[in-house]
Structures are given as structure tokens and as C-alpha cells.
Amino acid sequence: MKQARVRFLPGGQEVACPSGATVREAAALAGLEVEGPCAGQGTCGKCRVRLSDPAGEPTTAEREHLTAAELAHGYRLACQVAPHDGLVRVELGWRTYRPEGKVLLSCRSGEVAVDSGVRRRTVELPPPSLADQRPDDLRLAAQLGGGTMLPRELLGRLPGLLRGAGMRLAVVEDGRQVLELGPPPGDGLWGLAADLGTTSLVVGLFDLESGRSLGVAARGNPQARHGADVLSRIQQAGRPGGATELRRLVLEAVNELARELATAAGGVPERIFRAVLVGNTAMEQLFLEVDPTPLGEAPYVGALGGGFSGAAEEVGLAAHRRARVRVFPTVAGYVGGDTVAMLLAAGMRPGSRARLAVDVGTNGEMALAWAGGILTCSAAAGPAFEGANLRDGMRAEPGAVAAVRLTDGDLSLRVLGDVPVRGVCGSGIIDLLAVLRRAGAVDETGRLRSPGEVRLPAGLARRLMETEEGRALRLADGSVRDVCLTQADVRQVQLAKGAIQAGIDLLLREAGLAPSDLREVLLAGTFGNHLDRKSARDLGLLPQVPLGRIRFVGNAAFEGARLALLNHRMEEEADRLARSCRHLELSGHPGFEEAFLAGMAFPPLEAGR
């Protein structure tokens, strides 16, 4: 049988590639994810890789997305090309998603009173005698001060444990539930907090007694091979075996991180006696294999309003089998447990100080807390802020333009990593548009002006050009092709911004507030925390408030999970928060269309300065 071997660079992973399998499939076999929002349909053109032996004719999809020069240099689409016989080297290089280190791992610790409910103590029972024949279980219960019913496995071990150790017994409890008897497998009680993102998984290991962080690790969500966005995953879950496979992928990835963290901390996952996981509604449902199909169509209803609570063995999590696993409650189909966690971390509650929290991603979640309560909404921004849909958009990876300033009449770029410019990521696009807007190169409607129309700084003017695809602005010269911002790119950003801005506007309107009433605007999530606040506000993505009121809150979803892990009252608070939120559904909202159109436009140049 014809079979090629593929070696992926720069990592050097080698894998036998079944006959006819694409490079994308081979990468999956090697445990690598090749970026591609279209999940291998050949429509997004994002999965370009470079082959040492690019045999076979390019497909129509490849001809559409790659220039002749690119094809000549061996660039192909991973979802289209199948390796030949023998050893083929595939450079994953740019545009291949390698999130490690890019994900926000910030974790404040020591700010929460540690009271997880999980505790360990050693009890010494009075020895039985003919005068005191109390059964072992009641003898133990009297010492623990409760009427707990032990699980069968622990009951089975109780007589031997007691008599093997002179009636002394180490007990691990979670509230009144006994989790373990006898010496625990190691010295500490550990807990796991996790943020199950559509793109990235962040897992942290904590000492449940001190609250100390023992390590935080992240990796790409391996479900990405079935599509970059939530909707692709939901569709995939609806296919035969799809939900099972998606669950397996995320569960194994989380378990792998848990094992890595445990090993690094000098122990085993069986020392994990509690876990709290948060994610958007679809991610939480996929993690528990709860069919997310209804999330994909109106009225967008999820199944995990109360979240989930159960034993690790029921979930399949790498932890002590009786560790309680809590999956956060959700507010709505697109306002999930991660948003609840954000609210928890940000201390959002009804009060006279109006506060807005925003997590901008493919889907933007927003929450407004004021004297009248907490209002939430979500807006489908699309993947523009993650670099998709844009000619040279990319994630915040080496080679991405991440920040832009106007210096001496020309653009100065901050590029991630010590590599040539390869594209522009979300924060770079926002900066770039803000610069162009301030310089007058983009008008309120988002139109790129020609140098003839407006007086532009010389350096900027030189970058504007007319192409087959319309007007564009050259950011950098590339070895294969230039890195540009096109008029179409500006429209994509406007669509994304319009959705977010409409959400914020409608929340404020529903609450009867003006932007100036906001005492604080909190930015959460990876994208939010890399945004330039001024650029975002000047473009209207954020409300027109003094910059001092805009605050970054880091990976607030993960932080919320951590808080609930370390303090059981925080977990209860999460339930209260989830139930007290009032959700404003934008789909079909009578004011949405108008707010969206208004939000597409850029504010007048004077605004908010």
C-alpha cells in the first residue's frame, strides 16, 4: 500500500500518512492542529503550508487562495494537498496555530479567602470493646460529626484501614462528603481550575489548602480540527459520532494538561480532589457530551443553565475518582459559564456604580451591572478580530503586526517575535484603523480615502494603492507577497465592531444609561487584554468614557474558575450571579438593526478626546 511519511517542521514530528490523506489529516495524526476556520472545506484559504515536494496539480481551491508565486515556492493548502510517496517535509511555519505561550495565563492569587470545603484531617477513634461495640461506620461518623453515608468502596476498606493503623485514620472530606480514607496519595490536596475556550484550553493546578498556584498550562483546543468557531463544532456534534469525538478530544487534552501539571508539581492527578471548569455554553456542553445542536439555531437554547456537578469518574476527568467536578452555570446559549466566571472575577453586582464588562472574541459577551440589576447580551462579531476573513489577518503569533503608531508621518509597526512581518492580528488592525481614522485616511463610513481626496502624511500616502481587489494600504513587503489592509478588510472589521457596539448600546439603552454613566469598563479575554484602549474607544468599539475608566481584567473566566475552586461561597455566588442576570437577546431585537448599522460607522474625530 502506498504510504508517505511526513515530517512537520519546525517541530520535527514525523507520521506515516495513509494513502490519499491530506496534509491536514496527517497533521491531526501527529497531534498538530493546522489553522482553518472552514474546517477543511477549502474555502478559507488559511491552512497554507509549504511542502518540500509539492507533487500533484493544485486544486481549484488552491488556485483561488494562493498566488502563482506562492505555488511556485511550494505553498499549498493543507486541506487540499496529499503527500506523495517517501518522506515529505511540511513547513507549518506561519498561520499554523500554536497557542502555547500566547494565551493569557495571568493568575492573581492570595486575593481570595481559601475555603474550598475540601479538607483533610486525621481522626483517632476510641478502640472497640465489648462495652463499646459501635460499628465502624457510626464510630467514624461520631468523630467526623456527621451522618455521612460512605460510598461502597470506602466502606469496604474501612475495617482494614482502622485496624491496620490502630484506629487512626486520615480522612479527606468535601463538605460532609467523605472522598478518601487512609493516607492520601501525597501530601497536599489539589484542585483544578480550567477555562475551556473554543480556541485554547487553560488549566491550572492549585493547592486547596493554601490557595497557592502549582502551575498553569495551556494548549490549543484540539477540537479546532473540526472548525475554528463554535458553530462548526456544533455542526460537527450533530454528525454521527461527532459529539462523542469532540468530547473525547477536549477531555483528553484537559486530562493531558492535568497530568502534566501534576507531574511537574511532583504528584499524580489522583491528588486532585475538586475541579471547576468554565466555558461558553457550547464548550461546556461538548465537554459533558450534551448535544449542543439546539444552540445552532433559533431560539439558541442551551441545556446547562444550572451547569453540572458530579464525580470525576462520571465525567472522565483525570482526578481523584470521587472529586467533585463543577461545570459553571450559564446565562444563555451564548452567555456561558465563562461569562459567569468573568462576572464573578470582576465582582460584578447590582449597584449604583454602573459597570460594563466585555469579552470580545468571535462572539462578544457583554454584561452591564447597575442599580437595576445585571443585564447580559452576546453579539456575533465573527472571526475578524482573530484575523480570519481578512486578506492578511492572522492570530497574535510571530510575524503578526500587533500594534501600530504614526511616527514622523509614517506607520511604525510592532511585530511579534524576531521574524519578518507575515500579517496583522486583531490588536494591530484596531490600532491601524484608529491611526488611519485619526489621519483622515478612513472616513466615518469606513471608506479608505485616496491620497487625492485628503491631505495625508507622506509616508502614509505612499502606502495607499489601488489593486484588483480595490483600494488597499500596504503594511509591509513580504518575500512572497505584500502584507496589506484592503477596503474589504475594513468592512469586515466594521461588521465585527458594529455587532459589539450594538450590544453595548442596547444594554445601556435597556438600563436607561448613557455611556458617560459607566464608572468602569472592564476588558476580559485574550483579545481584550491586548487591545489598545484608546484605539478601541476612538473607533467606537468601546464606549466613549475617559480612558482611566477602562480596565483590563486578564483571563477573567479562568480567574472566576479559580475563585470558585478555592472558595465554596464563590461557587454559590456564581450560581446566584447566573440566575440574577437578565439576558437581552439581540437576535430579533427590534432595536438591533438600527444599532448595528450605527455601530458600523466610526465616531466623529473629535469624539471622546
Place this chain on the structure above:
Amino acid sequence: MKQARVRFLPGGQEVACPSGATVREAAALAGLEVEGPCAGQGTCGKCRVRLSDPAGEPTTAEREHLTAAELAHGYRLACQVAPHDGLVRVELGWRTYRPEGKVLLSCRSGEVAVDSGVRRRTVELPPPSLADQRPDDLRLAAQLGGGTMLPRELLGRLPGLLRGAGMRLAVVEDGRQVLELGPPPGDGLWGLAADLGTTSLVVGLFDLESGRSLGVAARGNPQARHGADVLSRIQQAGRPGGATELRRLVLEAVNELARELATAAGGVPERIFRAVLVGNTAMEQLFLEVDPTPLGEAPYVGALGGGFSGAAEEVGLAAHRRARVRVFPTVAGYVGGDTVAMLLAAGMRPGSRARLAVDVGTNGEMALAWAGGILTCSAAAGPAFEGANLRDGMRAEPGAVAAVRLTDGDLSLRVLGDVPVRGVCGSGIIDLLAVLRRAGAVDETGRLRSPGEVRLPAGLARRLMETEEGRALRLADGSVRDVCLTQADVRQVQLAKGAIQAGIDLLLREAGLAPSDLREVLLAGTFGNHLDRKSARDLGLLPQVPLGRIRFVGNAAFEGARLALLNHRMEEEADRLARSCRHLELSGHPGFEEAFLAGMAFPPLEAGR
């Protein structure tokens, strides 16, 4: 490799017998139990079988327990003899334990208000819309009127079930716990009640909605291959792998009965949504694989004071995986859940009407309820009442003398089955001794008088004889040897009776009551329900009360399990009963020795008439 085949008669089971294996081991392979209180040690001589080809020399043990005539007829001890090559027929015939049909299956029904807590209903949820986006779980909870957290499996199916059936959903609940969603596997909700006896297992299937019995079945406890009594089982459990094997045996037997009953009732065990099991402390611990070793030595402490409550899948019971399985609480190491069930069934509670309940077996359990509370004790009677330790003792099986009267100066015997007399069972022994005592053939100390000493009816006198083993009384002529009662047999019965009588005496003394204060004496269990009340009382086994106050209560343990199954308040009552009992430990009790010696004697002839 040399290998014999063994065919067991009368059942016809055939099995390949590994080289060197004994007939007893071959029987175990065939799923048959050969009686033997010594569990294969060769000391009890009870496992005699007849071989078609009794090759090999008899062992010392066989020569000790079998006569030359028996050996000549092919009788051997199953634990000693190994079959030769070829096909060997083994007649299990007499003394082989086949309890089917002998166990009390009596079950009163309709006397309890049925309220098991398990119920089924169909809910119809308002369809979700953009105006009502409540998540599926909260939408269901609002209808069920509770804040139940669904298990993962049910959450997983919830979205599909709701949308597949137009938001209508069948729900099976146990209290506030949801057990099943969607159509249950059949029309009825079933429950299982079981009495796990050392000797026999009784299992009943009930309709949880009507309380109707759907069938009761029994079989021998297959653990019997590891010894007839509780102590042998406890010892076996202490050997490597022993507890696991004993648990497997009883669990598989119960599951088999559950499946048979379910099939006979036209359904599957998955329709069983609740189970209640009772047994003595050791049996309950073995069922749950809770090491019973400490029960085998002072201070005889068990581990299941509170019993057990958990899901069927945790226990391994053939039922719906989430069905709650309740194993009854226990009072002491030798006053188990079966006694608690008896107290429940008998309606024992503190009150001015003093009542005594007695379950006589290898171990006798007694409970006294009076104005001062409930007192329990247990007395090791030994296996005499089950026919063991007696020359021609046997269980209540075909060929057993079950009742004895004095008619026209001679004994008249009631023999079980249409077969010649083979031996005498417990109720027969008690009758026989009462007859002999009344006739003066046995004095107060239990000595068999010679015809010269006392004037006996002629028929009776002719039966007395002097043997090598001392004085004896011939009951019947056997084809191989006579069936006799020996002086040693009388001593064995006196030891057993002495223990029970001492227990009752000490209970009364502790409560400050006289026998005449007892308004009711309840007899439970298989042996108790076959006793002649007058005989038992005249021998002193039961207190000297008018016969009208002695009442049979059938298989009260099983009945208690049934009550708790069908009414959850009965289950709670069982917990209260177990905790309100005060246990009187006879071992080491300062008054026991004296009471035991007094109890060995027979009452004066005038007493209690």
C-alpha cells in the same frame, strides 16, 4: 492430561473434573452446592454422596464418618473422594442441600400504604422561543418543582429527548432525584426486596406503584460452598481474594433471581428502580465486599451500622443503573439488618405491651420491646437446629422427620415427602424431645433414661437401645443404617437451646420483666415457623407463656425489606429502629454462664401447662 467427567444425579449436570479435584470441587464447577458445615475439611461427615465408580481407598475421614456398609454401597464424602477417569455418576440425593421450595416465601401484600418515593410522570414543557430562552435543565426543573442536578448521562440526552417529542417527556424520579428521562423500558416501575440469608437467598419483585407482588424466588446461597455457617464465610473472606469471590457469588445469585423474576413478569431488570436488601451483618458486608473479619473475633464489630445507600451501578446489582439500593442498617455484629427488618415487620416499638421476637437459627437473634425501649441480643446456638452435629440430623428435606407425636404408646412420625425416613430435622427433634420428656424418657438434665429406670409406654421402650456410642432411641429402620437419636444428640440440642434460653432470660432480667409479662412472643424465620409452639415452650426454648401468646410471623426479614421498599417512611423507621435498639452483648456478660447452664436443663414436667 487425566480428566474425569462427572454427571450429577438427579439433576444430570455434567462437568469435566480437573485431575485431582474432589467431587465437592467438581460440584462447585457445576454450580451445585454440596452440604458441609466444615467447608471441605473432612470433619463434619455431612457431604456424603454415592459414586457409580468409587475408586481409590477411603480416607481416614471417610472411615470415621461412614460405615463399612455405606462404603460398600459406594457412599463417600464429596470433599474427600476424587473421581477416576471416564464418566462417573454421582448421586447427590440426600443431605445435599437443595433449598428450593423449602424457604419461606410468604409475603403479605396490600397491608402497607404504597409510597415508595419512586414515581413516573409525563411533563410537557412550554416550547422555547426568543422570548423564553430558559435552558433545557432549568425549564425541566421548573416543571418538576425542584432544583435537581441531573446526572451527566441524562443531561446529555435531554436536548434530543425534548425536541424529539415535542417538549413532552416521561420522567422517573426517586424523591427529588431524577432516575430516568424518556420512555422507561416498559410500563411499570419495579422494585426489588431481598433477604440475604446465610443459607438461602429470597428475592421478590414488586410493582412500586400498586405494591403488588410480581413474584418471589429463592435459591441456596452459593457461598455455602465455602462453609455452611457465617464463621466459615468470615474466615474465607479473610483469605486472599476470598471477600471478592464471596461477593461475586452472592451478587451473581441475586442478579440471576432478579433477571428470572423480571423475565417471568415480562420485562427486564432495568425496570427495577429501587432495591432494599437485608441480611445478617456478615451477609450484608459480604454483599458489599466490606471486610467482615472483625466480626469473627471479639468484640465482634461490624462496619454497617448505618447500612448502605447507593446507586445500583455502584453495587453491581441487576437493576436500572441509577436505582437506589438500600442495604439495611444493623444493630450489632450479630444483630443485623435482617433483625431490624423483623422488628419493622413485627411493628416492634417501645410500649406497655411487652413483646419478644425470636429468630432461631445457627445464630439466634432476640429482641424485647417494652416500656423501657428495645433490647436485642444474639446467642450462638450452633447448627443443631439445622440438623448438623446430630448423628442423623438433616435439614427439612424429603425424608426428614418433621413432627413427632405419641400415639398408642409409640411414636408416630410425620416425614417430609413420599420417601423413606432418612433423618430428623430441627422441628422433629424438638417434637421428639418434648414427647420423650413428657413420657419421662428424658430427665430434667437431659439424660435418656433406661427402660429399667422408668415406666415407659411399650412402643417407646422398645426403641431405646444401648449402642457403642451410648444410649440411643431408634426412630426408624434405614436400608443402610437406622435413624436414631443418641444421648450425644440430646446434649447438642441442649447446648443450642441453652444459648437461646439464656438470651431470652437475660433480656427479661435486664428489662426487669418476668416471662408472664410477655403479651406476645413472635417466631420468625424458617425454623421458627415450623416449630411446634407447645413442644418448644415445654422444652423451655420459648418462655412459659400461654400458647395463644405465641405467634408465627413468617419470613419477617423479607417482609421488612418489602415494607421499606414500598414505603419510604418505613425505610426511615428502620433507621430509627436500628438506632433505638440497645444491644445486650452476651459474650462476657457476667450473668451469661449461669443463665446458659440453667437453660440447658428442661423445665419440670408441670411447668407452663
